[in-house]
Amino acid sequence: MRRPPLPRRASRRARGTRTGGIAAAAVLLCGAAAWGGCAGTRVLAEDGASRAGPVEAAAALVASVPDARARHLVRSISDPHRTAWHFVPAPRTGLSIGAMSATQRRSLETLVRSGLSDSGWQRAQAVIAHELVLRELELAAGRADARARRDPALYFATVYGPPQRDSAWGWRFEGHHLSVNATAIGNAPPIVAPLFMGANPARVPSGPQAGKRLFAAEEDLARALLLDLTPAQRAAATLADTTFGEIVTRNDPAVGPLPPRGVPASELSPGQRQRLRALIELYAGRAAPAVAREPLARLERAGFANLRFAWAGSAEPGKRHYYRIHGPTLLIEYDNSQSGANHVHTVWRDLENDFGRDLLRSHYARHVHDR
Structure with missing residues (x-):
């Protein structure tokens, strides 16, 4: 496409x-x-x-x-x-x-x-x-x-x-x-996807709000997971030594499954899985509980073990970095590459139901509409 x-x-x-x-x-x-x-x-x-x-x-x-x-x-x-x-x-x-x-x-x-x-x-x-x-x-x-x-x-x-x-x-x-x-x-309850949020600056450098980070948890939880990986797991998780300059899917109207790169959740320890789950729930928690319930249920039906966590760029705070979580039904992307690694973009994509694609298909199959 x-x-x-x-x-x-x-x-x-x-x-x-x-x-x-x-x-x-x-x-x-x-x-x-x-x-x-x-x-x-x-x-x-x-x-x-x-x-x-x-x-x-x-x-x-x-x-x-x-x-x-x-x-x-x-x-x-x-x-x-x-x-x-x-x-x-x-x-x-x-x-x-x-x-x-x-x-x-x-x-x-x-x-x-x-x-x-x-x-x-x-x-x-x-x-x-x-x-x-x-x-x-x-x-x-x-x-x-x-x-x-x-x-x-x-x-x-x-x-x-x-x-x-x-x-x-x-x-x-x-x-x-x-x-x-x-x-x-x-x-x-609606399908809420794509759901994008970002911030520039990621960390306010000066003024009354100096030090404020709108997406601190999204960065810190992911880095904690990365640093908790074994050397072999981290090698599997690493996409590249540099970032891609933006979330990979940008503002594409439709997104399919990405190449199966990254460390599989099936190879994570229970503690590492819990870190991954907490990170997913952080993003899902932006949506109303009744809204988040359905995509999270589909994620579980597709198999939590089939998720992958991937990282690009530096693990050092303040340096350019990118990560994503992806699986059969879900894609989460985070990028902090621009403005000297002080500019965050995050997105939740529903690979089956962005813009209610499956919801509308099912609805129109059951009803005759003048479209």
Whole structure:
């Protein structure tokens, strides 16, 4: 399959789908805190939107958007743009959070939280807020476009619908270093894949947040597993002495099983297997428990022993490194190669059900749809 190129630059058109720009982001993030941290915008337990299912939240969001903006927000479930995901600051389909009212953002929060766990939701907010850290670093380095380019308002929602209780539908929430792609039938737990999160800088070098690492656990658990391997196991796990400069699958719309390289889980000791399982559960834990249950069950049915752990680059902290966990149903990739090994990309891919591929195939086999 030919790999589509990663887009590189945001356009004026993409920026034009928001209003209020930086001011809206300030309200949204309340000084880089979190969406829910703003007075008057927190989704409280007694709020009707927080009790609604994802179908109702998506329908409320769609209904609240004027026709002139609806074309940015709503697309068909069969639209080819649904699988055209990416994670760089570039033009995007959808409606930006900077263009949304507080009520619309509450509906969006309910929708996104239907796919993410509490910790996954907090991590997504941290990724968005991290744009302000990157902005300050780039402004200090003299990058003139940093203020406009690194904007937390430039995260976009798209609904692929229509969202109905018995219909196949989906949504995406995406911006720089964040792409959450969900596909569902009605209000059933969605398939959330691909799920991408990243951070630049990986470790904040200076300023009030100096030393902060958004993906510390993902790095430290994997390195602990690598260092726990025997010399023979480590030789089997090593893909290369250098990294590949990016996650290998980039933003490919479909990913199949990778070559069977790496140390097999079947050759790990019980303690090493436990480290591997903890690392997988860390990534799976970004999704809501009801969402993570199904892919983890498929992983077990396919055989945990059939998983492989692979590493490239240095084992030394602060040096370029890459790892992946892959098996018949699952691919996890982590890369820290760019910006002097201070720029992390991570992704969870479902080799059977990215963008709900098997879910939709099964649904359409049982129902006649006007697609």
